[in-house]
Amino acid sequence: MPTLVKSPKELQQIFDACPFYDNKKAESYFMLLYGSSSKALVDELSKISFPNETFVIKDECVYSHFSAGYGNAKCNNNFFERKLKITATARNYKTMVKLLSLSAD
Secondary structure (H helix, E strand, O other): OOOOOOOHHHHHHHHHOOOOOHHHHHOOEEEEEOOOOOHHHHHHHHOOOEOOEEEEEOOOEEEEEEOOOHHHOOOOHHHHHHHHOOOEEEEEHHHHHHHHHHHOO
């Protein structure tokens, strides 16, 4: 099973690049990508939308917000792995905050 390793600085950069603000950011999910996907796949996926689901695809992370909750989301981690043809791992906002806290100097 592959392991994703990020430095504290890289984690902080990913966290800081979250495009959502305030409560939406605090309820967001970070789908950390194990590599880069092709621009064509990203462009195609960016055309898809579902009610109550918002996502932004960046090089290292897919930032997602689900107003109806992650458990009901169509755009979950498996969805992005299939569509982008890349391995990913999802973490919620609270877990990202904890990872940053644990990795601080």
